[in-house]
Amino acid sequence: MSDSETFLGALGRAETNTADEHRKRVAAWLCEEIDEGHLDLPLPGHGNTWQRWAILRDLARRDLSLVRLAEGHADAVAILAELKASPPEPGSVWGVWTAHPPGPDLHAQSEGSGWRLNGVKQFCSGARVCTHALVSALVSEAERQLFAVRAEAAVAAPDTWAAAGMAASDTLTLIFDDVAAEPVGRVGDYIAxxxxxxxxxxxxxxxxxxxxxxxxxxxxxxxxxxxxxxxxxxxxxxxxxxxxxxxxxxxxxxxxxxxxxxxxxxxxxxxxxxxxxxxxxxxxxxxxxxxxxxxxxxxxxxxxxxxxxxxxxxxxxxxxxxxxxxxxxxxxxxxxxxxxxx
Structure with missing residues (x-):
């Protein structure tokens, strides 16, 4: 191997390590914000909505990948409250994975008293730091419903985020294979x-x-x-x-x-x-x-x-x-x- 090839290889590894370190640093910041209660934000429409958005603004000024994850966690808390579901457990980290771009999709099937998810979900921010997530899935050809899942039950597809921008938000495509899910609200409630x-x-x-x-x-x-x-x-x-x-x-x-x-x-x-x-x-x-x-x-x-x-x-x-x-x-x-x- 030539000296130039050795140098370029080392440079590539350094860039990868730097990006990975930033991702881990953002994940640590997020957990710290949650643990210290800084993301116990006022719910929208409860009289302090500007305070909620100002906190998100200030986190974004610090790091946009951090606020992407913080906003997802805070949004999940608000959704659970609005749809009369159980609040997150202390110390848990939540995401909201509800994008449905063209391509493979996520499907929900009722089995007895429970639901199972199978398929693919794209744009899952915080894929490796979230402990739980709210996920939208098809329950028929045209209807979607929101479900709560344990994030560890899904498998991250490697190298599914090519952009340098927002790389530390750990946004990946996840594969769901017979994953247990809990309905949150009824069909259409998430958007309605x-x-x-x-x-x-x-x-x-x-x-x-x-x-x-x-x-x-x-x-x-x-x-x-x-x-x-x-x-x-x-x-x-x-x-x-x-x-x-x-x-x-x-x-x-x-x-x-x-x-x-x-x-x-x-x-x-x-x-x-x-x-x-x-x-x-x-x-x-x-x-x-x-x-x-x-x-x-x-x-x-x-x-x-x-x-x-x-x-x-x-x-x-x-x-x-x-x-x-x-x-x-x-x-x-x-x-x-x-x-x-x-």
Whole structure:
């Protein structure tokens, strides 16, 4: 083996070890946050919704992979409470695995007094740190139901996350082979509850916290005495984006607390609007910081580089024009006084 091949092999192992160390560090942080009670957050719509989202925002500013797992745990607690299920046991770590993209799916079958899950579930964040999870599965060709499972009963498919961004969230594809499951609510209850939309705004609060982390190096430059007008203008544009994001999040929190049971008429459109505004603001922050700072911080500032990579991936939970089309349909129907499905 040549010297160059030896060097490249060692470099690859170092990068793998660094990524694995970050994943383990995030898992340890998550468990510490849970054990110390820092994720005992106010439930959405119970009068302190902004406090809930502000805590998620601050965790996101620290590390987006951490907040992805923390938000999943907190969301699971809220779902269990809303659907009148037993709360998590002390010390347990929960995820919410409810994505259903094209491809293989997860199926639930009733056997006697219990249920069993078989199939594949993609996008399972915290696959190796969660002790339990809420999982959606098909109970018929078109109907899904939510189930509680022990995470250790599923098998992680290796190498099912290719992106550098959000790698420490340990998001993997899991294989379920005759796994025991406990129903949580009835068919369709997971989506039909107001908290489904409140939780979607909570994710936007995480995006916003990530944007705050991304903006920090440029804020430091703009605050210096020798900052040029271009730097100050770029940061002015970023401040505009961040202000708009926090403003809509705060207003949404007030509206949720004022009418927590509102589902179709308010909660759904509110969530679409807030997610659209915050996603656009975060995309603007990524663009302005990238153009103003250049490659230097990406190469030499690990926190900034991780934040940029993670936010770019996390934002893909907003589906761009597809989600805007849904918002446009709902908003036009609302404005026109008609009832149009989005």
């Amino acid at each position: 509850r107001p908290g489904f939309h409140h939780g979607g705004i909570g994710v936007a609060a995480c995006w916003y916290g990530g944007a705050l982390a991304v903006s920090q190096p440029l804020a430091t430059q703009a605050a210096s005495g020798n900052a040029d007008v271009q730097t100050r203008a770029r940061y002015g544009a970023i401040d505009r984006e961040l202000y708009s994001a926090e403003t809509v999040l705060r207003r949404a929190a007030e509206e949720v607390d004022a009418d927590p049971e509102d589902y179709e008429a308010g909660a759904k459109m509110r969530a679409m609007r807030v997610r659209a505004v915050v996603a656009s603001a975060c995309a603007g922050v990524l663009r302005h910081t990238g153009e103003a700072l250049g490659a230097g911080p990406l190469a030499f500032d690990p926190h900034y580089a991780h934040a940029v990579e993670d936010l770019a991936v996390y934002l893909r939970q907003h589906r761009g024009d597809r989600d805007l089309a849904g918002l446009g349909t709902a908003a036009a129907a609302h404005e026109g006084g008609t009832d149009v499905e989005s």
